[in-house]
Amino acid sequence: MSIRRLPEHLVNRIAAGEVVERPASALKEIVENALDAGATRIAIRLSNGGLDRIEVSDDGIGMDSADMALALERHATSKMPDDDAIENVATLGFRGEALPSIASVARLSIDSRRQGGEGWNRTVDNGQLVAEGPAALPPGTRVTIEQLFAKVPARRKFLRSAKAEYAACLDIVRRLAMAHPAVAFAMEHDGRRTLGVQAGDAREERVAALTDRALAENHVIVSLEREGVRLSGVASIPTYNRGVGDHQYLFVNERPVRDRLLIGALRGAYADMLARDRHPVVALFLDVPPLDVDVNVHPAKTEVRFRDPTMIRGMIVSGLRRALDEQGFRAVQNADPAALSAWRAEPVSPTPIGAMPIFDAASVSYNPLASSSFGDRRSSFMTPPPQARAEPAAAPAPEGQSFPLGVARGQVARTYIVAEAEDGLVIVDQHAAHERLTLERMRRAMEGQGVQSQALLLPEVVELEESACDRLEARAAELRDFGLDLERFGPSAMLVRAVPAMLGQSDVQGLVKDLADDLAAYDSALSLKERLDLVAATMACHGSVRAGRVLSVAEMNALLREMEVTPRSGQCNHGRPTWVKLGHGDIEKLFGRK
Secondary structure, eight states, rough: OOOOOOOOHHHHHHHHHHHHHSSSHHHHHHHHHHHHHHOOOEEEEEEGGGTTOOOEEEHHHHHHHHHHHHHSSOOOOSSSSSSGGGSSSSSSSSSSSSHHHTTTTTEEEEEEETTTSSSSSEEEEEEEEEEEEHHHHHHHEEEEEETTTOOHHHHHSSSOOHHHHHHHHHHHHHHHHHHOSSSSSEEEEEEEEEEEEEOOOOOOHHHHHHSSSSGSSSSEEEEETTTEEEEEEEEOOTTTTEEESTTEEETTTTTTEHHHHHHHHHHHTTTSOOTTOEEEEEEEEEEOGGEEEOSSSSSOOOOOSSHHHHHHHHHHHHHHHHHTTTTTTTOOOOOOOOHHHHHOOOOOOSSSSGGGGOOOGGGGOOOOOOOGGGGGGOOTTSSSSOOOOOOOOOEEEEEEEOTTTEEEEEETTTTTTEEEEEEEEEEHHHHHHHHHHHHHHHHHHHHHHHEEEEEEEEEEEEEHHHHHHHHHHHHHHHHHHTTOEEOSSSSEEEEEEEGGGGGGGGOOOHHHHHHHHHHHTTTTSOOHHHHHHHHHHHHHHTTOOOOTTTOHHHHHHHHHHHHSSSTTTBBOOTOOOOOOOOHHHHHHHHTTTO
16 A cells, blocks of 8 residues: 555544534634634624624734734744743634634634734635735634635534534633623624623622623632642532533633543532532633643544542642632522412411411521531430420520521421511421431541441341442441441341441341442442542431431521531531522512512
8 A cells, every 4th residue: 555645635624623613613723813813802603503694803903914814824922932841831812723623614704903904815715725915804813714614524524403502612612701701702693692701800790791690609719729720719608509510610820621531520529419410600710821731632632631630639629628618507598489480379278277286496406517617516415315295385486596497486388497687588308408417417526536437236137239239248347337337148148237326226137228229329339439429428318317207496506506507507418408598588579469
């Protein structure tokens, strides 16, 4: 087989396949060039999802005719002043392949003018120069791409619908606008304005404007600096989440990336605060010295490689954890307007009020905890489970003290605690709340001398599949640190000798079976720390007070007080909110008073 040189136009089309996959890829390259040119305003116009036309105008430094001709040659760039700059990349685009690659598979027209100079136009149609001459425009650059892949049917037929291609373009612009709050962005699709943000926004305001306005009220600020690396950004509180991970934005040196290391670190930070099928809304920005990160590992520059990936992962996990811990018991507090507007009055119960059980609020023993550190908090809440009972009506609770989660007034459906706060009505899911409190107690115990175990009077045999027994036996030492003492009892059974003391009268059979199922699902995919967190969360769920359990007012208030001083108590171990609040204004709307 003979070897031959490929013609120039074919080489360019092959290169275009690496850089330009779809309209969004071409748009990304052009907008990045505008940002590197120092633009403060970028206007984007799309037609038919970018399949027919993409136009990007900016007010950057512009080009003269000579620079424009050179920019359309392969491997020509203004962003690497010397040959060693590849090790110290400080711009978004640097390969010098985007413009000639796009011009080889579309009709590309560039109009540009430097400040104080003359405008110039250069048009290339699928690799052939078709027009060149003066152009009238303000200082800056306007790039127009028309009929992408029109003459490359093998590539064109693999593009998706106009709506799907437009969604990909919008996502690209949103990410770039998020990374550059000092730049104004405007985007139109088929003559309709679809995105617009002004220059000078605060970073959290820009993120909220480009994702969801509700994030402005349900986020934490992340800030951490270590060994020359700075982590900053915005993250939603766990109870504000989504069913898909499309609102997770990660940036390295203002470059949008989709890196598996960063996504894994993000998942680890929220591991015990969200269910596996829920995802936070996050925009994280890493500023890393250029010599400590390689951005040249992917043609589209969407992946990076860190010199010290362990340190980067640890920064993300610890930075997010610290920011979320500082929020304490915070949860999504605003009532859903759609839920309020859909409310309808229920039929009046035939049971007379006097026959309904009312809790004795006068028996509440208030014992606010003085210390501000989480580790020093203690609560008498249900160490031995109390007997469920109704209490007689009595005088209301004293109003001398104010608490963020209010004072318990009763229990609804034997599941929800109703408390009165100064600014509204607080409703607490007793099982979800106690589940989080139990998990945090287990963690504090693990940081100390381990979880105390309670020996069973009669060891209990739990029958399981042989593979499940193998998994539990392999993790017996880790489980023993949590106070669960079990051993193999034949090929398909486990013998449980002790359980964690703080779980009280838990369902031993259900606990062991759930632990076996969790290890089967996640054991190979999780690190040791994540496996331990999973074990603690499963145990906490089994050791928590269940829905349907009648609580005394003293127990309800003890639960509220412990929630106020426990980190991450605003959500259970699965990401559901543990409490919601109806403000006085919301209640007045329900009754037509406002």
